[in-house]
Amino acid sequence: MFDLYWAEDGGVPPGDRGLAYGDGLFETIAIMGGRASLLGYHLDRLVRDAGRLAIPVARPELEAACTRALERYSGLYPSLNWVLKLTLTRGSGGRGYRPEPRMKPSLIVSHSAFPSVPGPEGVVADFSRVPLTVNPLLAGIKSLNRLEQVMAARELQGDVFEVLMSNRDGHVVEGTRTNLFMLFEDVWLTPPASTLAVAGVMRRYVLDRLRIAGHEFREMPLTLDTLLGGSCQGLWLSNSVVGVVPVRNLAGHDLPVDQRLATIVGSPARLD
Incomplete structure (x- = not known):
């Protein structure tokens, strides 16, 4: 059992460990047409990762x-689309790191x-100067x-939609908010899930759709040469709110853009 707080009502104790130490988790869920998109995926991850942190929570x-x-x-959103x-x-409870x-x-x-x-024309992305460290x-x-x-x-400036972060091995791992x-x-x-700071629910959904459609896929490190080389047939960003978005320009290099991944993925808004 947990204590439930509605953010607009306030009342979260100042000593909450989420505020004090970042001791917690969060999920960002797209509500489309009044339905929670990929809700099962979100709750699967929240319960699983709460278990990894030894935070007791029941899915029901x-x-x-x-x-x-x-x-x-x-009722606050006439379009029935919100987040x-x-x-x-x-x-x-308690003082210090030990719960x-x-x-x-x-x-x-x-x-x-x-x-x-x-839109389907794709977005502009760049590489971040901030290294990503994953415990x-x-x-x-x-x-x-x-x-x-x-x-x-903070590096998102002008028309740059996303910056891609690399780990200490020089592998491009993820965006600030996208896989x-x-x-x-x-x-x-x-990139392999073991290298990610966040393994997104949309990432899992895309992999499921690729598997169902019979497409070949691999979890493997991405390098600058792979991304910017002549054999790149496209790069896509994914998260549970924007879905899958093609990248048309990466660090000044034009990339091919098409809708093949969006076609394979379909509409996760229909899933609950």
Whole structure:
């Protein structure tokens, strides 16, 4: 059982460990036509990664909170399109890093307007100067610790939609808020989940769709030479709000643009 807080009502204790130490997780869920897109994927990840952090939470409770949020907020958006955010923390209690035993988690529920989504012509991306470090124990977890992404996002200037971050091995890993897919010699490539700061639910959905459609794909490191070389047949960014977006220009290099991945993926808005 968790304590439920509606963000607009306030009331989250100042000593909450999510605020004090980033001790928690969050999910950003697209609400489209009044339905929570990829909700099963989001709740799968939230429950799984809460378990990795030893934060006790039951999926039925989360499902009930989402239902209440849809009832509470959908009337605020005539288009029925908006964004739901769930922030799960270990809760409040104690001083210092060591959590107290049997703490009661907090779930903070908030909402926001649906952002503008890029068109099929593709977006401009660049490379970040901020290196990305991934602790193997936390790989893939969408935790509240996102300072590297915050620093990198400061580089978003002008028409640059996203900057891509590299790890200490020089491999291009992910964007500040997106995962990467590349078509290379008719094979779909994406960085391995073990190298990612965030393994997105849209990434999982895309891989599922590629598998169902019988397309060949590999999880392997992406290098600058691979991305900017002549064999690159396209680069796409993915997250659960914008879906999949082609990159038309990367660091001044024009890339091929088409809608083949969007066609394969279809509309995740129909999934719940």
